[in-house]
Amino acid sequence: MGNEGSELSGAQIVCESLIREGVDVVFGLPGGAILPLYGVLSQYPEIRHILVRHEQGGAHAADGYARSTGKVGVAFATSGPGATNLITGLATAMMDSAPVVAITGQVGRAAIGRDAFQETDITGATLPVTKHNYLVMRAADIAWTMREAFHIARTGRPGPVLVDIPKDVFQEMAEFNWPEEVDLPGYHPPGDGAIEDVKAAAKLIEEAERPVILAGHGVLISKAWDELREFAEKAEIPVITTLLGISSLPSKHRLNAGMPGMHGHAYASLALDEADLIIAAGARFDDRITGDTKRFALRSKKIHIDVDPAEIDKNVKANVAVIGDLKAVLNQLTPEISQNTHTEWVRRIEHLKAEHPSMKIRETDEMLGQHVVKTISDVTGGRGQMVTGVGLHQMWAAQFWQSAEPNNWHTSGGLGTMGFEVPAAMGVQVGNPDSVVWSVAGDGGFQMTMSELATIKENNLPVKFAILNNNMLGMITQWQDLFYDRGFYANAYTGNPDFVKLAEAFGIKGLRCTSQDDLEATVREAMEHDGPVVVDFVISAEENVYPMIPAGESIEQLIEEPA
Amino acid sequence: MSMNGSTPGSSSHGLSKRTVIALVQDRPGVLARVAGLFRRRGFNIASLVVGKSERQGFSRMTFEVEGDPSIVSHVARQLDKLIDVVEVTDVTDLDIVWREMALIKVAASAETRGEIMQLVEIFRAKIVDVGAEAIGIENTGDPDKIDSMIALLRPFGVKEVMRTGRVAMPRAALEEGGMDGFNVKSPESTLWVAQSTDTGSV
Numbered sequence: 001m002g003n004e005g006s007e008l009s010g011a012q013i014v015c016e017s018l019i020r021e022g023v024d025v026v027f028g029l030p031g032g033a034i035l036p037l038y039g040v041l042s043q044y045p046e047i048r049h050i051l052v053r054h055e056q057g058g059a060h061a062a063d064g065y066a067r068s069t070g071k072v073g074v075a076f077a078t079s080g081p082g083a084t085n086l087i088t089g090l091a092t093a094m095m096d097s098a099p100v101v102a103i104t105g106q107v108g109r110a111a112i113g114r115d116a117f118q119e120t121d122i123t124g125a126t127l128p129v130t131k132h133n134y135l136v137m138r139a140a141d142i143a144w145t146m147r148e149a150f151h152i153a154r155t156g157r158p159g160p161v162l163v164d165i166p167k168d169v170f171q172e173m174a175e176f177n178w179p180e181e182v183d184l185p186g187y188h189p190p191g192d193g194a195i196e197d198v199k200a201a202a203k204l205i206e207e208a209e210r211p212v213i214l215a216g217h218g219v220l221i222s223k224a225w226d227e228l229r230e231f232a233e234k235a236e237i238p239v240i241t242t243l244l245g246i247s248s249l250p251s252k253h254r255l256n257a258g259m260p261g262m263h264g265h266a267y268a269s270l271a272l273d274e275a276d277l278i279i280a281a282g283a284r285f286d287d288r289i290t291g292d293t294k295r296f297a298l299r300s301k302k303i304h305i306d307v308d309p310a311e312i313d314k315n316v317k318a319n320v321a322v323i324g325d326l327k328a329v330l331n332q333l334t335p336e337i338s339q340n341t342h343t344e345w346v347r348r349i350e351h352l353k354a355e356h357p358s359m360k361i362r363e364t365d366e367m368l369g370q371h372v373v374k375t376i377s378d379v380t381g382g383r384g385q386m387v388t389g390v391g392l393h394q395m396w397a398a399q400f401w402q403s404a405e406p407n408n409w410h411t412s413g414g415l416g417t418m419g420f421e422v423p424a425a426m427g428v429q430v431g432n433p434d435s436v437v438w439s440v441a442g443d444g445g446f447q448m449t450m451s452e453l454a455t456i457k458e459n460n461l462p463v464k465f466a467i468l469n470n471n472m473l474g475m476i477t478q479w480q481d482l483f484y485d486r487g488f489y490a491n492a493y494t495g496n497p498d499f500v501k502l503a504e505a506f507g508i509k510g511l512r513c514t515s516q517d518d519l520e521a522t523v524r525e526a527m528e529h530d531g532p533v534v535v536d537f538v539i540s541a542e543e544n545v546y547p548m549i550p551a552g553e554s555i556e557q558l559i560e561e562p563a
Numbered sequence: 564m565s566m567n568g569s570t571p572g573s574s575s576h577g578l579s580k581r582t583v584i585a586l587v588q589d590r591p592g593v594l595a596r597v598a599g600l601f602r603r604r605g606f607n608i609a610s611l612v613v614g615k616s617e618r619q620g621f622s623r624m625t626f627e628v629e630g631d632p633s634i635v636s637h638v639a640r641q642l643d644k645l646i647d648v649v650e651v652t653d654v655t656d657l658d659i660v661w662r663e664m665a666l667i668k669v670a671a672s673a674e675t676r677g678e679i680m681q682l683v684e685i686f687r688a689k690i691v692d693v694g695a696e697a698i699g700i701e702n703t704g705d706p707d708k709i710d711s712m713i714a715l716l717r718p719f720g721v722k723e724v725m726r727t728g729r730v731a732m733p734r735a736a737l738e739e740g741g742m743d744g745f746n747v748k749s750p751e752s753t754l755w756v757a758q759s760t761d762t763g764s765v
Contacts, residue, residue, distance in 0.1 A: 124592075127592070127595060127596060127599050128599060128603065132646045133592075135592075152646060184646060185588060186587070186588055186645070186646055186647055186648050186649040186650075308644070309640055309644075310637065310640040310643070310644055313637075314637060
């Protein structure tokens with residue numbers, strides 16, 4: 001590539017670096033301190049800049065792009081409020097291990113520390129919500145910093161990295177040299193697992209009578225879905241997927257045993273409890289899965305495969321831990337285990353599925369959130385991309401989305417960020433222009449970030465939004481109902497906008513559906529429309545999500561149906 | 564003069580005092596990153612010493628924290644994930660050499676000076692500053708020894724105390740390939756100890 005060895009401005013070096021990292025799209029919003037970078041962007045037509053309406057939207061869009069493509073998502077923001085608006089998005093990406101690089105403008109070097117206009121110590125503020133961050137004080141340091149930032153973001157356990165660049169550093173001239181290698185003596189992401197650990201894991205698997213695989217986000221991050229399937233099929237081991245592990249094995253695969261946990265399928269939670277071996281593959285035993293760890297899955301030994309050593313024994317003690325990239329470890333592990341069957345155990349899980357049909361929808365004439373997600377899943381055949389927000393609709397989507405393709409489910413699992421659904425879906429659509437992208441939203445979360453509908457319209461991104469509109473914060477209502485003596489407060493919206501008119505105001509097609517009878521036709525109409533659509537699905541306000549294991553409890557407290 | 568004779572892991576609060584050593588890259592913010600992980604768990608850092616290490620561009624930190632050993636051990640693993648942190652070891656249960664230095668300014672008149680100098684002698688401390696009304700003493704060693712010395716100096720009028728906090732180092736291995744504190748998993752601790760070329764960073 002050209003320009004190596006030439007004198008370039010810091011801003012040009014940023015762009016040259018982005019191109020060398022394979023970046024072709026950036027989600028950003030300019031402001032004073034980052035204007036020098038925007039001043040040179042037009043010289044780099046290979047970088048597509050999508051002008052978002054709010055920096056949080058930019059961060060979530062970069063995150064959605066990253067999760068759905070495996071590439072690093074990039075967000076630009078200016079100093080001060082621009083940068084602080086990124087924080088929720090960075091924290092979301094951090095919790096779910098999504099590779100994002102955020103580039104922020106900073107006030108000029110001479111102004112730093114003097115409470116200058118739009119000054120925030122953003123490297124200080126984002127320390128706990130980034131994998132790493134940098135304040136670059138010389139243009140000559142930009143190239144290697146960018147090289148490191150992308151390397152750190154995408155390797156090992158991925159995560160967000162923020163690069164803060166003062167305004168005058170963008171303007172400073174320096175010789176541009178792209179470093180081929182990174183020199184990070186404190187950073188060595190693991191590859192293969194230690195062979196003795198792999199053998200110890202294989203031994204436990206051979207001995208197990210009721211093994212299950214708990215497949216987490218790590219399967220999707222390391223693109224190990226084929227390896228997972230091969231591993232599971234070879235020894236006939238049922239696969240339970242975490243919330244973020246959905247789509248690591250097709251939902252209709254005979255060994256797929258659902259999602260466990262607080263609002264997981266009852267049969268999955270029961271199977272996890274009855275198992276004598278849990279093989280956690282890129283999963284971190286989140287409290288929404290374990291509940292009370294002292295009462296969690298006491299009958300089983302645990303094999304924990306993770307790229308991050310700090311996950312081992314963090315929540316649940318492992319009998320065998322294998323540190324490594326999941327794809328590499330599965331490639332090591334599968335040859336070590338024998339071809340096997342667990343007929344009785346698989347039959348037992350089939351029995352649990354029959355006895356505890358968590359996906360049965362109660363008989364009613366009303367339209368429920370479950371009906372909507374089930375219809376979208378049926379009509380799409382579980383293909384395309386599914387994005388959700390956080391709340392009741394998210395849990396119904398997790399229960400009813402019958403994924404047929406790997407890595408086509410994207411949700412804010414760790415941080416639980418309402419409002420993720422609009423901008424993240426935008427990023428997913430940018431990364432997957434030929435896919436049908438459905439975003440299942442709640443009326444609460446949708447209103448947090450709906451300003452990005454303008455961005456979606458501007459860029460003609462054909463995202464299909466399904467607002468499961470119960471005119472309330474449904475999960476809050478459920479908790480107040482069950483755990484706060486029905487002391488309902490601040491849970492209902494009495495002045496929601498007309499979402500159809502709202503969509504139309506953005507120049508987007510708006511549809512409303514109020515009855516089960518029109519559901520399928522509405523979903524089809526949305527999909528047939530060549531462009532973005534917002535569908536206001538007016539659902540019953542009375543419906544809670546079940547099954548439920550209350551927070552901090554165990555499988556004994558499983559509530560399968562409303563009392 | 565062995566200074567690791569007492570029980571470094573014990574404390575009066577039911578929690579235990581842990582000594583953790585980290586080798587870090589000299590980059591801006593590394594101290595804030597390290598401190599931040601302890602702050603997140605509500606730990607008080609009892610002492611923290613940072614100084615240059617044997618490798619250019621790298622510093623070694625010794626810190627003492629009080630907390631549940633399993634939590635300290637988990638924090639240590641999270642520390643190891645920090646990009647700028649090369650190596651972390653909880654050395655509390657290892658055979659270590661450790662030292663603390665104190666500078667003590669004590670009131671000293673012509674009448675009391677002799678007595679104070681005797682104490683300095685007994686504690687194998689040093690006089691580093693003498694004035695008309697006070698003398699400055701340097702004492703290096705075990706914190707207990709420093710505590711006792713300060714207690715004995717109190718009646719004379721201790722005006723100022725400045726202590727470094729503990730610096731620690733695993734003892735040299737007695738035989739080749741033996742335990743040197745950096746490449747073995749301590750049986751008493753669940754700490755993940757990094758190999759020198761393979762850290763826990765992800």
